[in-house]
Amino acid sequence: MKAAILTAPNEISLSDIEMPNTNQGDVLIRVRAATICGTDIRIYRGRKTAGVRYPSVLGHEFAGEVLDNGGHDSLKIGDRVGLCPFIACGHCRLCKTGHENLCTQGTAVGYEIDGAFAEVIRIPAQAVEAGNLRHLPDHMSYEEAALVEPLSCVINGQNKLDVSSADSVVVLGVGPIGLLHVKLARLRGARRIIASDPNAQRRAAALEAGADVAIDPTAEDLVERVKAETGGHGADVVICAIGIPALARQATDLAAFSGRVSLFAGFSKGVFAEMDVNGIHYRELTVTGAFGLSRKDFDHAFDMIASGRMDVKPMITHRFALDDIGEALGTAEDGSAIKVAVLDE
Numbered sequence: 001m002k003a004a005i006l007t008a009p010n011e012i013s014l015s016d017i018e019m020p021n022t023n024q025g026d027v028l029i030r031v032r033a034a035t036i037c038g039t040d041i042r043i044y045r046g047r048k049t050a051g052v053r054y055p056s057v058l059g060h061e062f063a064g065e066v067l068d069n070g071g072h073d074s075l076k077i078g079d080r081v082g083l084c085p086f087i088a089c090g091h092c093r094l095c096k097t098g099h100e101n102l103c104t105q106g107t108a109v110g111y112e113i114d115g116a117f118a119e120v121i122r123i124p125a126q127a128v129e130a131g132n133l134r135h136l137p138d139h140m141s142y143e144e145a146a147l148v149e150p151l152s153c154v155i156n157g158q159n160k161l162d163v164s165s166a167d168s169v170v171v172l173g174v175g176p177i178g179l180l181h182v183k184l185a186r187l188r189g190a191r192r193i194i195a196s197d198p199n200a201q202r203r204a205a206a207l208e209a210g211a212d213v214a215i216d217p218t219a220e221d222l223v224e225r226v227k228a229e230t231g232g233h234g235a236d237v238v239i240c241a242i243g244i245p246a247l248a249r250q251a252t253d254l255a256a257f258s259g260r261v262s263l264f265a266g267f268s269k270g271v272f273a274e275m276d277v278n279g280i281h282y283r284e285l286t287v288t289g290a291f292g293l294s295r296k297d298f299d300h301a302f303d304m305i306a307s308g309r310m311d312v313k314p315m316i317t318h319r320f321a322l323d324d325i326g327e328a329l330g331t332a333e334d335g336s337a338i339k340v341a342v343l344d345e
């Protein structure tokens, strides 16, 4: 079978390899659509190395068709399925207290387990038994199903912030993740949604996704503009959807009294940032992180997309065959695309 093999930072190439070896109960899936995540790019470029193996196969946002059901009666050959790619251990302190996304003993497809930039992917029995696989309804495309994973992470982030109809929300950076934040905040009824991004194409996409205003922070004073847009109060919720350290400081400046700030995007390893500690203290700000997803987030995201409540189809702007994985990664990296899909159809 064909697979895109990462052999070192910046080195990824298509190879013909053996079909994955399966242990008892493992399932094989023929990948039909996989989407490229910012994390895939960071790994490809060597900016993220923790937990990364060489050689390995990246790709954790995907859906496909069952090729070998591993003896599970619930799965038939040819069934269309999507997968929650994080497999928590299920028994550590974090798993037991409802924080399985933070489980340090878990494994993830596309990291410890070879991922979806390949014709066929192996799903460990443990994931099948834990309910990580979901059947796609007929009307749900493989591409839509691939986008369930990033939406799950966004749901986790907004649950931590408790975004509601009472809130004005600022999203800093409206790449694919920021756009999902805009869409979700809209669904949750946020009363005003303000997007900020220097990229004009992304600002236009944010307005289409439901933002009330989209600001170019290089052309005007973002803090002043957000004040003006929020009756002089500042934002109830500020979401950093891009890992730029200076934005952490700016987020505290943008938040209203009693505001909540999410450092949603990951930062490069070893990076530290300033925050306005007096602002956090006197304005009683809550600063939170958000990492990964739990199975419940995956199920919520899956149902949100499957029911048509959230339309993610317009987010896929570019499609490539697996043979052109290099070009696909380059397109995802250069900012011209929203979401890039790698297809095998």
Ligand SMILES: [Zn+2]
Binding pocket: 037, 038, 039, 060, 061, 149, 150
């Ligand atoms: Zn991802």
Ligand SMILES: [Zn+2]
Binding pocket: 088, 089, 090, 091, 092, 093, 094, 095, 100, 103, 104, 105, 106
């Ligand atoms: Zn655990």
